[in-house]
Amino acid sequence: MIKEIPIAENIYWIGVNDRETALFESIWPLPRGVAYNSYLIMDEKVAIIDTVKAAFSLEYLKKIKGVLGENRKVDYLIINHIEPDHSGSLRAVLETYPDLIIIGNKKTADFLNSFYGITSQIKIIENDEILDLGHHKLRFFIAPMVHWPETMMSFEERGRILFSGDVFGGFGTLDEGIFDNEIENIDYYEDEVLRYFSNIVGRYSVMVQKALSSIADLNINIIASTHGPVWRDNPGHIISLYDRWSRQETEDGVVLVYASMYGNTEKMMEAIVRSLAGEGIKKVKVCNVSKDHMSFIIRDIWRYRAVIFGSPTYNTKLFPLMGDLIRFLGNETIKSRVSGLFGSYGWSGGAVKELREFVTTMKWELVEPVVESKGAATEDIINDCILLGKKVASKLKSA
Ligand SMILES: Cc1cc2nc3c(=O)[nH]c(=O)nc-3n(C[C@H](O)[C@H](O)[C@H](O)COP(=O)(O)O)c2cc1C
Ligand SMILES: [Fe+2]
């Protein structure tokens, strides 16, 4: 267990590392776990910002006591976000400090009732309101629908620390360090911030943009989010990444997502990939829906400008795991992608038709030819695959 760690004068990280949970929100894989970050401000009034998942309550309370000792009490518990990965220890904290006041906005109060049956000891704050702790002052920025309706951020004015909730947060436990500049392989965490963003927050990109503009003039020193590293070395870097992602700015690369049971669709995939490589496209990511969890595929689709889907027909429809991916993507707000389609079928097909409908609903640009093979690919079909690769490559190069 990492002990409580000061992140500024009288401000402590009191988060926990979760190495047990296999799937975040019961869906997103956690190959290297996840951290639930919580923070404590010691002042004339003691404030805690967010808590941790319920399973970690005991360890969490120990950390609070590690800072406060037995005599000091918690005065305020600020709920930036009530999703239970952050509010799960609320009851445990309340039982230990029965006089504390919960701080949230109007929607938080509604959720405190519906999730926890709590209707008293709540102070409702408005956007831009300030909570005075003595030397530290917390200013609240309500950021609705990033990614829950009650979401808000808290800004500590003295150290210029933004407690940003899930915004800027990512998967991965905090092992080598908790600060960005203590971690050698910070690229890994940045990738995991993109995965968290694309899987969970990205759908609400318009609201993320609103939230980013509300904090644009704060001159932030430290970003302390609810997951992943505390960004103190160069907070502007993670802000600019988040800004680019939520503006749907992409890199010139291709994600090629395919399924194949017996190799027919796979051969087509290989022809397309060779063609892309021959055209000098280096950023090509091949994903197999049967082997790669959609969490990573969604991340890559969020990153790159072009996406090519290939699927065999299965019981008149898309291959089931491809269907799952498409259904998830259809409920996202991923814009302006260049797309290509291919597939293989045995008798009357269906997969490519579904893919075509999907791309049309997404309003993505569709690059012809759409290549469909009855059974094994003939030389003509392979030539069409090569042509598809060339045309996608030329779209990327002309951008
Ligand atoms: C369980 C199963 C269900 C299938 N259902 C259909 C179907 O409904 N319509 C069709 O045209 N082909 C169907 N096929 C045939 C495949 O789409 C075809 O063999 C295709 O070439 C498989 O591509 P693959 O080798 O990349 O897996 C089915 C094949 C299997 C194994
Ligand atoms: Fe969340």
Ligand SMILES: [Fe+2]
């Ligand atoms: Fe979260």
